[in-house]
Amino acid sequence: MTVVESAWARYPNYRIELAPVHGIARVQHGGLTLAESAKALRVIETDHVERLYFPERDVRLDLLEPNDHHTVCPFKGQADYWSLTRAPEPVEDLFWTYRDPFPQVSGLQGYLGVYHEKATVEIETRWDRDGEATTTRFPAWGDEADLIRLIDVEPSGPGRFLAPGYHERTRNVVEGGQLLAQALVAAGKTVPGQELISAFATFPKAAAFDDAIEVTVEPLRIGRTFSTISVRSEQAGALVCPALVMLGADSPNVIHDTVPMPEVPGPEAADPVDMRVIGRAVRAVDGAYSPDPDQIGPPELYVWLRFRDNPVERSLRRALLTQATSHWTIAAAMRPHRGMGQADAHVTLSTGIMSVGVSFHDDAPLDDWFLYANRATWSGHGLASGEGRIFTRDGRLLASYAVQAMIRRFSRDPARMGKDAATAM
Numbered sequence: 001m002t003v004v005e006s007a008w009a010r011y012p013n014y015r016i017e018l019a020p021v022h023g024i025a026r027v028q029h030g031g032l033t034l035a036e037s038a039k040a041l042r043v044i045e046t047d048h049v050e051r052l053y054f055p056e057r058d059v060r061l062d063l064l065e066p067n068d069h070h071t072v073c074p075f076k077g078q079a080d081y082w083s084l085t086r087a088p089e090p091v092e093d094l095f096w097t098y099r100d101p102f103p104q105v106s107g108l109q110g111y112l113g114v115y116h117e118k119a120t121v122e123i124e125t126r127w128d129r130d131g132e133a134t135t136t137r138f139p140a141w142g143d144e145a146d147l148i149r150l151i152d153v154e155p156s157g158p159g160r161f162l163a164p165g166y167h168e169r170t171r172n173v174v175e176g177g178q179l180l181a182q183a184l185v186a187a188g189k190t191v192p193g194q195e196l197i198s199a200f201a202t203f204p205k206a207a208a209f210d211d212a213i214e215v216t217v218e219p220l221r222i223g224r225t226f227s228t229i230s231v232r233s234e235q236a237g238a239l240v241c242p243a244l245v246m247l248g249a250d251s252p253n254v255i256h257d258t259v260p261m262p263e264v265p266g267p268e269a270a271d272p273v274d275m276r277v278i279g280r281a282v283r284a285v286d287g288a289y290s291p292d293p294d295q296i297g298p299p300e301l302y303v304w305l306r307f308r309d310n311p312v313e314r315s316l317r318r319a320l321l322t323q324a325t326s327h328w329t330i331a332a333a334m335r336p337h338r339g340m341g342q343a344d345a346h347v348t349l350s351t352g353i354m355s356v357g358v359s360f361h362d363d364a365p366l367d368d369w370f371l372y373a374n375r376a377t378w379s380g381h382g383l384a385s386g387e388g389r390i391f392t393r394d395g396r397l398l399a400s401y402a403v404q405a406m407i408r409r410f411s412r413d414p415a416r417m418g419k420d421a422a423t424a425m
Helices: 103-108 144-151 176-190 314-326 329-334
Strands: 016-020 024-029 032-037 041-045 051-055 064-073 077-084 091-097 111-114 120-126 133-137 154-157 160-163 195-202 213-222 226-235 238-248 280-284 300-307 349-360 370-380 383-392 397-409
Touching: 016 103, 024 051, 032 051, 032 111, 041 103, 064 091, 144 176, 144 314, 160 176, 176 195, 176 213, 176 226, 176 238, 176 314, 176 349, 195 314, 300 329, 314 349, 314 370, 314 397, 329 349, 329 370, 329 383, 329 397
Parallel strands: none
Antiparallel strands: 016 041, 024 032, 024 120, 041 051, 051 111, 064 077, 077 091, 091 111, 120 133, 154 160, 160 213, 195 238, 195 349, 213 226, 226 238, 280 300, 300 370, 349 397, 370 383, 383 397
């Protein structure tokens, strides 16, 4: 074996995380299942695409053959490769393994990595509530736990909170719904004895995933019945989200009324949408959430959503509901217009959410289906406006929201501005 010099001493801040997969990971090619495991690892590495590793015992080694190909990684060691040979469609160097990994990544010993570019690699999540399964194509954006970790800001000083950076690379832009969700959590932790009632936020500048977000909270008034909190989110010293959050003490109904839930097909009849979050299932009614620019319809989207895990804290549940409010308005506004679809976003069109206002009405577990009912109410002058409501499956109204978005042509091609489809905003 080649002696490999470790680079860890020279680059102590280099990051490799071995994250357990919450679900069944699977590799398929040419009709064959080559690996299947409930013990797979996501390997998250600085400046590298995320990779999936399988315990050797869960890989069909009888279909593979080791070869003479070896590579060297200064942070992991020497990699030895396996090719898929005993199959109708052979694949060279499909799997690899580190027989003697460096101590910093000793957890890789006994695991095989896989090139997801050369096979179909998926992660299946099953819901304890009813046993239904959702499949996410790998590489995923991340897990529900990653989303919660980003939203659940941590105190960093008096009136200050910190949201960590993330390793997202495919589209390095934080959605407005996530920034507002972080503001909600910060406000909830500032006034823990009261419930989140409503919030409004604007997004004057795009935020990047790979840098931390600093959240500053200023109580404008804390009362026994209602409190108002100003929240300011900054990244690298630039303002990315000012928000105003109202909280209040819970009170019994004096009167009670609600709009009816739309009559739409249930989640069983809706089409799965892979939004790359493991542990979150998304299904669009009538397949309306589509990148096809020639698929037209009314400016409406009805989307069912559920999470694998239901957070204990009510404020965190409400923050998770809010995170997805910024997903749908732009797509709904594009639906009536032939030749214009989501695939154009950040390529020929500069799109983004400019503001979100949300009000909370009720609470429910998030591991059961709930419906986002969205309608784009106006589009023109480079803008689009929309309104939405979130219902439980049995028709209770959890929240309502309003969104202002931007839809404009690029004045110059993104590539000429030093940007690409992943970062142009």
